Amino acid sequence: MSAKSVLYALALIIGSSYVTYTIVNSSPQKDTSKKKKNVADLIGNTPMVHIASLSKQTGCEIYAKLEMANPGGSAKDRVALSVIRHFENIGELVPGRGDVLFEGTSGSTGISFAMLCNALGYTAHICLPDDTSNEKLQLLESYGAEIEKVKPASIVDPNQYVNAARKGALQLKNDKTTASNGVFADQFENDNNWRAHYAATGPEIWEQMDHDIDYFVTGSGTGGTIAGCSRFFRTVSNKIKVVLADPQGSGMYNRVKYGVMYDGVEKEGTRRRHQVDTIIEGIGLNRVTHNFLQGEHCIDDAVRVTDEQAVRMARFLSSNDGLFVGSSSSINAVAAVKIAKTAKKGSKIVIIACDSGTRHLSKFWKHALEVDRNITLGEVIQ
Numbered sequence: 001m002s003a004k005s006v007l008y009a010l011a012l013i014i015g016s017s018y019v020t021y022t023i024v025n026s027s028p029q030k031d032t033s034k035k036k037k038n039v040a041d042l043i044g045n046t047p048m049v050h051i052a053s054l055s056k057q058t059g060c061e062i063y064a065k066l067e068m069a070n071p072g073g074s075a076k077d078r079v080a081l082s083v084i085r086h087f088e089n090i091g092e093l094v095p096g097r098g099d100v101l102f103e104g105t106s107g108s109t110g111i112s113f114a115m116l117c118n119a120l121g122y123t124a125h126i127c128l129p130d131d132t133s134n135e136k137l138q139l140l141e142s143y144g145a146e147i148e149k150v151k152p153a154s155i156v157d158p159n160q161y162v163n164a165a166r167k168g169a170l171q172l173k174n175d176k177t178t179a180s181n182g183v184f185a186d187q188f189e190n191d192n193n194w195r196a197h198y199a200a201t202g203p204e205i206w207e208q209m210d211h212d213i214d215y216f217v218t219g220s221g222t223g224g225t226i227a228g229c230s231r232f233f234r235t236v237s238n239k240i241k242v243v244l245a246d247p248q249g250s251g252m253y254n255r256v257k258y259g260v261m262y263d264g265v266e267k268e269g270t271r272r273r274h275q276v277d278t279i280i281e282g283i284g285l286n287r288v289t290h291n292f293l294q295g296e297h298c299i300d301d302a303v304r305v306t307d308e309q310a311v312r313m314a315r316f317l318s319s320n321d322g323l324f325v326g327s328s329s330s331i332n333a334v335a336a337v338k339i340a341k342t343a344k345k346g347s348k349i350v351i352i353a354c355d356s357g358t359r360h361l362s363k364f365w366k367h368a369l370e371v372d373r374n375i376t377l378g379e380v381i382q
Contacts, residue, residue, distance in 0.1 A: 038119045042071045043081050044200050048208040048350075053320035054333065057377045058340035064323070064333075064353040065205055072112040074355035075201070076187075079224055080112035082196035083185050084120060095121030098180035100146075102169040104128070104162035106221075106281050107136030108355055109187050114143035125182075127164040133281065134362045155287055162188065188222045189290040197228025205229065205350055206236055213237070214347040217303075217336050218354075219245045219283030219328050220252050220292055225352060227295025234298050244302040245335035245351075247310065247327075250284030252292075256302035261286060279307050279364055282328040282354060303335040310334055311364065312380040314357060315371035324357040327364040337381055 036042055046069040054062040067075035084101070087093040093101065100123045103113055110126035117124040126140055130149040140147055148168070153160040158167075165184055172182025187193055205213070216233060220226050230242040246253035251261035278284055288296075310330040317323040317333060325333070332351040339349060357365050 039071045040081055040116060040119055043077045044070070045204060046070060048205070049323075049353075051317070051321055051323070051333070053316070054337055054340075054377070058337055059345040060336075060340040060343055060347045060349055062333075062336050062340065062349045062351070063209070064329070064351050065201070065208075066353050067201075068325070068329075068353055068356045070112075072115045073359070074108040074112065075225060075352060076109040076112040077115075078196045078200060079187055079193045079222070080109060080116050080185075082192040083187065083190055084113075084116055084122075086190075086192045087183050092181060092183050093122060094181070098178065099123070100125050100169075100172055100180060100182050101185055102127070102165040102172075102182060103185040103187060104160070104165035105187065106161075107132045107140075107359070108282055109185075109222075110145065111136065111139050111143065113185065114140055114145035117145075118143060125165070125168055127161040127168070129161055133360055133364075135359045136281075139359070162186075187224070187291075191290070191294070193222055193224030194228040194231070194291045194294045197225050198232045199228075201225065202229040202232030206233070209348060209350060211236070212348055213240050213350055215241045215243055215336070215339055215343065215349040217243045217245050217332050217339065217349060218352040219247070219331055221283045221285060221328075223285075223289045223292025223295070226299065227291050227293075230295045230298035241300045242298055243335060243339060244299055245283075245332045246302055246304055247278040247280040247284040247331055248304065248306050249278040249286075251286040252284065253302045253304045255288065256296075256299055261288060279367070280310060280327040280331060281360070281364070282326070283331060303338050305331045305334045305338075307367075309381060311367045312371050312375055313337075314365065314368040315373060316375055316377060316380050318357070318368075319373040319375075323353070325353055326355040326357050326360045329353040329355065330364075334381065337377065 047066045049064050049066055051062045051064055070077035093099050101113055101117055102125045103110060104127045107128060110128060114124040125146040127148040127150060129152040150159055150161050150164050169182040169184035218226050233240045244252060244256050255261050310327055313334045314325060314330040317325055336349045336351050
């Protein structure tokens with residue numbers, strides 16, 4: 001390894017550590033009475049809400065951490081800010097220099113990056129599958145992000161959206177005709193992802209629940225949320241059970257339960273979509289990411305949820321609790337109800353409500369609207 005490579009590696013380590021230190025030592029309580037410098041200061045300290053309908057009918061106390069209340073509308077705001085601050089700390093991003101942040105995403109992370117790049121003086125270049133929901137595309141366009149659509153494909157395909165983003169960043173970085181720099185956010189493999197949740201999301205949940213949690217439930221896309229939160233929970237309690245909620249077609253369920261990455265829809269000739277055979281966006285994967293590995297040893301169990309169950313749950317929560325949630329949030333809610341069936345009565349279960357249904361109107365909620373608004377919880381889970 002050259003001296004330059006060693007110095008760069010050291011800069012990456014020091015920069016990541018500084019970002020984590022800064023987040024950990026920030027105030028855990030948001031003071032809304034003070035003026036904020038920009039939208040970045042509004043990220044985090046999201047509300048915790050009791051889901052009355054699910055709690056009443058299961059006998060457990062089920063709560064949702066409303067990550068949709070972040071300024072960019074999802075939990076991905078935390079990751080985007082952590083990644084940007086890291087690149088700023090090591091001098092790879094400089095406001096006003098024309099620097100461009102490239103990322104491959106199914107939508108929500110791209111929206112968070114687009115929002116923050118506008119606020120902090122950069123350009124966001126987002127590579128994403130061409131079947132991403134129209135709502136997410138419209139939000140990206142509204143923020144003025146550069147959008148590059150690619151066909152859904154396996155990660156081994158050089159034109160897959162993550163690989164396309166990596167290639168674009170390298171091209172700009174190596175372009176000697178401009179002072180602008182290109183950086184690849186790499187949310188799936190970037191340590192600043194899980195660290196953001198270890199430093200902030202996990203501690204917020206712990207404090208909001210008065211140090212009393214029995215189960216924590218969330219899905220895994222990049223793996224950052226479940227890895228960061230689960231690692232934090234292990235430092236404060238040995239009773240909290242961390243459960244992965246996984247959509248159909250994803251291999252993560254079998255990874256947690258049996259140590260293998262495989263799902264029945266992987267059989268030759270049965271797959272409808274290259275990445276994960278589901279209408280759910282944001283969670284579910286058929287490869288193990290670096291972020292997931294950082295917390296895999298802290299995950300206790302996994303629950304499989306079908307598309308139909310998730311669709312019905314979205315309608316149920318909207319009709320009974322006024323919670324208009326997206327597809328991954330619905331997956332988490334179904335998993336919580338399944339856990340409650342065997343959990344001790346009165347157990348406290350916390351799920352992540354990742355984003356709002358407003359980002360899923362043309363796809364996921366198109367199906368949810370076909371569900372009878374008077375559907376029962378028993379019919380949801382069947």
